[in-house]
Amino acid sequence: MLTIAVSKGRIYEEALPLLEEAGIRPVDDPKTSRKLILQTTRDDVQLVIIRATDVPTFVEYGAADMGIAGKDVLLEHGAESLYEPLDLNIATCRLMTAAHKDAPDISRRVRVATKYVKTAKKYFAELGIQADIIKLYGSMELAPLVGLADCIVDLVDTGNTLKANGLEPRDLIMNISSRLVVNKAAMKMKHQAIQSLLDQFEKTLAKR
Numbered sequence: 001m002l003t004i005a006v007s008k009g010r011i012y013e014e015a016l017p018l019l020e021e022a023g024i025r026p027v028d029d030p031k032t033s034r035k036l037i038l039q040t041t042r043d044d045v046q047l048v049i050i051r052a053t054d055v056p057t058f059v060e061y062g063a064a065d066m067g068i069a070g071k072d073v074l075l076e077h078g079a080e081s082l083y084e085p086l087d088l089n090i091a092t093c094r095l096m097t098a099a100h101k102d103a104p105d106i107s108r109r110v111r112v113a114t115k116y117v118k119t120a121k122k123y124f125a126e127l128g129i130q131a132d133i134i135k136l137y138g139s140m141e142l143a144p145l146v147g148l149a150d151c152i153v154d155l156v157d158t159g160n161t162l163k164a165n166g167l168e169p170r171d172l173i174m175n176i177s178s179r180l181v182v183n184k185a186a187m188k189m190k191h192q193a194i195q196s197l198l199d200q201f202e203k204t205l206a207k208r
């Protein structure tokens with residue numbers, strides 16, 4: 001049995017066509033079902049539905065053989081303990097700094113609200129900027145509006161969320177997409193099954 005960890009929402013939705021090409025169609029829909037383990041049309045494959053930030057943890061410990069996770073999440077988790085064989089090129093966006101549109105450029109010291117604490121620390125350290133990081137779990141865009149931070153580090157896609165809150169994108173930290181990650185022991189123990197799935201995904205991606 002191969003267990004694949006996926007998060008609900010955009011990653012699940014965008015991964016479905018890829019899985020489908022490999023003959024994997026979930027029997028239940030996570031939008032309506034409360035089940036956390038989804039059987040699929042393939043007897044040898046099941047999906048576990050978890051929070052996006054938990055995917056690397058499940059795969060690292062072998063609770064799932066493989067998973068799909070955003071590069072943002074992998075950077076923050078530290079991905080040395082996982083194989084990352086494929087860029088699936090789904091859920092694409094940018095990790096950026098953003099600030100109030102009237103706020104001055106970032107100077108030598110800055111207060112940053114983000115859920116990407118490690119990534120933000122590293123980014124500002126490399127620029128020689130002293131950053132006081134405030135960890136949030138969501139709605140980062142609110143922080144500059146209420147005086148909690150000078151800027152944020154968050155994901156930007158259309159830019160609509162920033163705009164709706166009077167913020168503007170500033171600097172690009174990294175282009176983000178979702179990656180297939182594989183547990184290192186599973187890669188050895190279930191090599192054939194995993195490799196054939198990787199080949200199928202690769203074939204589908206090459207056609208896009």
Ligand code: ADP
Nearest residue numbers: 009010011052070071072073091092093155157
């Ligand atoms: P969460 O509940 O953790 O916010 P999401 O489904 O919103 O879960 O995000 C999962 C992944 O999708 C993120 O780690 C990121 O890689 C990507 N992502 C997040 N927001 C966007 C967006 N607005 N557009 C495209 N991709 C996104």
Ligand code: PRP
Nearest residue numbers: 138139154155156157158159160161162
């Ligand atoms: C993500 C991200 C930004 C927004 C960016 O939030 O955290 O807030 O998308 O996308 P945009 O540039 O197209 O507006 P998401 O929709 O995932 O909401 P949540 O993570 O706070 O639930």
Ligand code: MG
Nearest residue numbers: 009052138155
């Ligand atoms: Mg989100």
